[in-house]
Amino acid sequence: MVSLQEQLLKAGLVDKKKVKLANQEKSKQHKIELRTGVEKQNASREAALEAQRKNAERARELNAQRDAAAAQKAVAAQIAQMVTTNRQPKGNGDIPYNFTMGTRIERIHVSGKVRDHLVAGRLAIVAHGGGFELVPRVIAEKIAERAPESVVRVTKAAPQAVEEDDPYADFKIPDDFTW
Known part of the structure; x- marks a missing residue:
């Protein structure tokens, strides 16, 4: 089995220079495809890692929200228990x-x-x-x-300080006084 290159050389349609240039172009093209394939693979890997990071962050946020809601429920239950028992x-x-x-x-x-x-x-x-x-x-x-x-x-019970010069010191306002 003879390759197409060899057949074209025997037929005289191409010379050795053109065959060499064609081989170089083919090699370059192959290297570029390999390189871009690796880049595509790296890009897809990075995208997958980024998606995984985002999912993990979202899961952390949801867990924090659930924990906060559980803490609020616990505080509400504690308050309800304190109020009902006291x-x-x-x-x-x-x-x-x-x-x-x-x-x-x-x-x-x-x-x-x-x-x-x-x-x-x-x-x-x-x-x-x-x-x-x-x-x-x-x-x-x-x-x-x-x-x-x-x-x-x-109501915090505070001692009432009476000034010495207060002319109304003898007249206390009763606590049950309503306006």
């Missing part, structure tokens, strides 16, 4: 007690004794389950550590 009764509810929640003024009806505990700071108001509950101040502070937006009102 809930204090409001009494017969004959005295309205006004307090602010954000920009709104809210009102609950409590007994006189409970109102005195609220004013003294022994009880605090906590938003829970669409309503308001009364809990001891210590529990309200623990709830405030976990979710400060849940605690509506904590």
Whole structure:
């Protein structure tokens, strides 16, 4: 079996120079194909690695979101447990007690004794389950550590400093005074 090159040489249609140039071109073309094939392979490998990196990053973000949601659920469960186990009764509810929640003024009806505990700071108001509950101040502070937006009102009992030159020192404003 004789190659086409040899047949063309015997026929005199091409000379040795042209055959040599053709072989060189063929070799160059072969090298370029090899090189570009490797580049294509590297490009596809890089694309696959990049896609894998993106998938791993997305998985990390989703895991972080799931962890945050689980942590929020755990905090909500802790708060709900603290409120239900330490809930204090409001009494017969004959005295309205006004307090602010954000920009709104809210009102609950409590007994006189409970109102005195609220004013003294022994009880605090906590938003829970669409309503308001009364809990001891210590529990309200623990709830405030976990979710400060849940605690509506904590009155801190501060000693009232009376100035020596105050002309109205003898006239105290009663705590049950309503405007």
